[in-house]
Amino acid sequence: MNAADGPLDDAITDFSRRLVDVDGVVKTVYAAGSGPAVVVMPEMPGISPDVLRLARWVRDAGFTVHVPSLFGIDGAYPTAEGGEEVVRRACVSAEFRAFAGGGTSPATVWLRGLARQAHAECGGPGVGAIGLCFTGNFALTMAIEPAVIAPVVNHPSLPLDDPAGLELGDEDARAVRDRIARDGLKVLAYRFDDDRWCTGRRFAAYRALLGDAFDGRVLPGRSANTDPPPFFRDVVGSPHSVVTAHLVDEDGHPTLKARDEILAFLADRLSPSGHSEKTSG
Secondary structure (H helix, E strand, O other): OOOOOOOOOOOOOOOEEEEEEEOOEEEEEEEEEOOOEEEEOOEOOEOOHHHHHHHHHHHHOOOEEEEEOOOOOOOOOOOHHHHHHHHHHHHHOOOOOOOOOOOOOOHHHHHHHHHHHHHHHHOOOOEEEEEEHHHOOHHHHHHHOOOEEEEEEEOOOOOOOOOOOOOOOHHHHHHHHHHHHHHOOOEEEEEEOOOOOOOHHHHHHHHHHHHHHEEEEEEOHHHOOOOOOHHHHHHHOOOOOOOOOOOOOOOOOHHHHHHHHHHHHHHHHHOHHHHHHHHHO
16 A cells, blocks of 8 residues: 555655565565564554654664554554544454454464564564554464564553453463463553543453563553544544654653653563573573
């Protein structure tokens, strides 16, 4: 897909555009940088300029960032009308499980394959995975793949109809719990305290599943950007996207601190020395 026209869209000219084949399923992935691989998944309604800003920060921190196109128009500014249509399509897509009882989204199988390929190409001790909103929990499910060693779960919104639910089938939940216990992984997560799509009940469910391996951090909603793009203002309707649409790019701001904590987490987990210390301790 190509970026839509408009002064607020992002043409994504500083990334290479690749077609990645995982078991016969081909998707577009935007890649840039050098160093260990980090998969940055889009939030609704797609690979927005704010998602790309986060990806560039990851790239500039010393990683090879991979941004898969999963829904929406790549690079498009998030309008309310266009975003609502993307959400409607995703909710009925066979690739995603947006509602309670659906289990794990099939798209995560492809994402685990992307992580394997990225690790083989980039080397290092493993791969980082950053999920956002609709894809928030995907970062956790990707940890079933042994290459994924640094999962970051940002404001996970699925299932949309169960604020205390997790977008995980029972078998995958056991596999994730076993992987984290076996390999000592940590899961970093963020939400705003008044987020209506990712509530305290959701974080409590993660804590119940993962125990002390879950590091859930909560920011005050009053710190969120008060002038986000129309989709987030009119459709999301509450503080939500900690390090993208609701981030305030000012020194010392809580959301910018969250970004820095994520980059530090990736650096710690994906550095050869940091990884060896954790796996040998």
